[in-house]
Amino acid sequence: MSVEEPYLAQPAPGVYAYVQPDGGWCLNNAGFVSDGGRTLLVDTAATERRALALRGAVLAAGVPLPRTVVNTHHHGDHTYGNGVFAPGAVILGHEAARAEQLAAGHQLEMIWPATDFGKVEITPPDLTYADRLTLHVGGIEVRVLHPGVAHTTGDSVVWLPRQKVVFTGDLVFAGGTPFLAMGSLSGSLRALERLRELGARTVVPGHGPLTDPSAYDSTERYLRHVGELAREGRSRGLTPLETARRADLGEFASWRESERLVANVHRAYAELAGEPEGAPLDILAVLRDMTVMNGGTPILCHA
Numbered sequence: 001m002s003v004e005e006p007y008l009a010q011p012a013p014g015v016y017a018y019v020q021p022d023g024g025w026c027l028n029n030a031g032f033v034s035d036g037g038r039t040l041l042v043d044t045a046a047t048e049r050r051a052l053a054l055r056g057a058v059l060a061a062g063v064p065l066p067r068t069v070v071n072t073h074h075h076g077d078h079t080y081g082n083g084v085f086a087p088g089a090v091i092l093g094h095e096a097a098r099a100e101q102l103a104a105g106h107q108l109e110m111i112w113p114a115t116d117f118g119k120v121e122i123t124p125p126d127l128t129y130a131d132r133l134t135l136h137v138g139g140i141e142v143r144v145l146h147p148g149v150a151h152t153t154g155d156s157v158v159w160l161p162r163q164k165v166v167f168t169g170d171l172v173f174a175g176g177t178p179f180l181a182m183g184s185l186s187g188s189l190r191a192l193e194r195l196r197e198l199g200a201r202t203v204v205p206g207h208g209p210l211t212d213p214s215a216y217d218s219t220e221r222y223l224r225h226v227g228e229l230a231r232e233g234r235s236r237g238l239t240p241l242e243t244a245r246r247a248d249l250g251e252f253a254s255w256r257e258s259e260r261l262v263a264n265v266h267r268a269y270a271e272l273a274g275e276p277e278g279a280p281l282d283i284l285a286v287l288r289d290m291t292v293m294n295g296g297t298p299i300l301c302h303a
Contacts, residue, residue: 006050008057009210011202012163014140016061018054020045023176023207024256026108026115026303028077030054031167031204033160034063035138041066041089042158042167042204044081046108046303048118051081068092068135070144071125072169072206073152074101076108077303082123093125094146097154100182101125111287112301147171147191149184151206153278157195164201171195172215174208176256178222181263181286184277185230189223192216208256222252226261230268240265241289259293262286 004021011017018030030043039058045051058065069086071079071093079101082091093101101124109117135142143159151170158167170179171191180188195203195216203211233243244262252258263286270279291298 006053006057008061011165011204011210012160014137015160015163015165017167017204017210018057019209020050021209022256022302023174023205023209024302025299026077026112026301028170028207029167029204030078031158032058032061032063032066033137033140033142034061035140036063038137039063039066040135040137040142041069041085043072043078043169044069044085046077046080046301047116048081048084048120049116050303051084054081055084065089070142070156070158071097071101072158072167073097073155074104074124075152075170076104076106076120078169078206079123080108080117080120083119083121086123090127091123091125092127092129092144094154094156095128095130097152097156098125098128100152100154108301115301115303117303145194147187147194149187149278150191151179151183151188153183155183155191157198159198159200161198164199165204166195166198166200166202167204168195168206170206172203172205172211172219173256174203174205174211174215176207177252177258177260177264178219179257179260179263180226180267181260181281181283182278183267185223185227185264185268185271187277189220192220192223218251222255223264225250225252226264226268230265230272233265234269234272240269241292244289244293257299259290259299262289262293
């Protein structure tokens with residue numbers, strides 16, 4: 001499979017988005033903020049090789065290596081490269097993201113044993129927060145906000161109020177299907193409202209090309225569609241897989257990783273049953289159902 005090379009976009013002075021096409025499984029976005037004297041990095045990458053390429057892109061932009069790395073959540077495609085930067089940088093994340101990363105360990109290697117992740121040392125946040133905090137990168141104000149349980153229980157949004165740029169992490173997949181297996185459907189809808197309130201002009205999603213706040217609307221329509229499918233399927237006594245296989249995705253049929261629908265229906269079923277937001281699902285069962293939805297072929301890490 002041919003994969004395009006990562007590229008840098010600069011939505012505002014001193015603000016860089018590092019985009020890894022096509023944004024599929026394990027091809028996340030990162031970014032960095034710098035005043036030329038100090039640098040803050042948002043997320044790393046899924047493999048040692050890709051994290052080193054990100055490091056090279058920071059240096060090629062003519063700015064110092066980061067003193068701070070913010071993880072938007074614990075998933076390995078956003079955190080496995082932490083160790084490449086940690087010797088000189090403090091890793092920052094939500095307190096739940098630290099716990100989740102430690103619990104997950106080398107989970108990606110277990111899911112995708114054929115992928116060459118390189119030398120990955122699990123490097124969780126050594127500085128955590130509960131609700132919000134503000135950092136200053138020279139003259140650039142950086143707000144790190146916890147939107148509640150959404151994609152995971154430990155999500156962070158990185159908001160630059162002056163530049164009107166927001167790094168959403170995996171609250172938004174531009175052109176890709178949301179993934180709620182470790183988070184919450186209702187919480188994700190609330191998180192979208194919080195994102196709207198920020199008033200961003202440029203949205204750097206967790207995966208896919210840079211976009212704008214219209215991505216919130218399409219994401220919300222998808223989530224509400226999942227909720228309707230789950231309510232109807234559960235009332236008819238269908239399993240999440242049966243509900244997902246019968247579903248008409250309509251406007252969302254062209255989004256990448258459509259097999260995530262069954263994972264999202266699993267999450268919606270759990271919430272309809274009264275489970276707390278973010279309560280652990282049987283991830284092996286979810287992965288099995290996604291394999292069925294993927295035509296019997298296991299999902300692939302593209303890193």
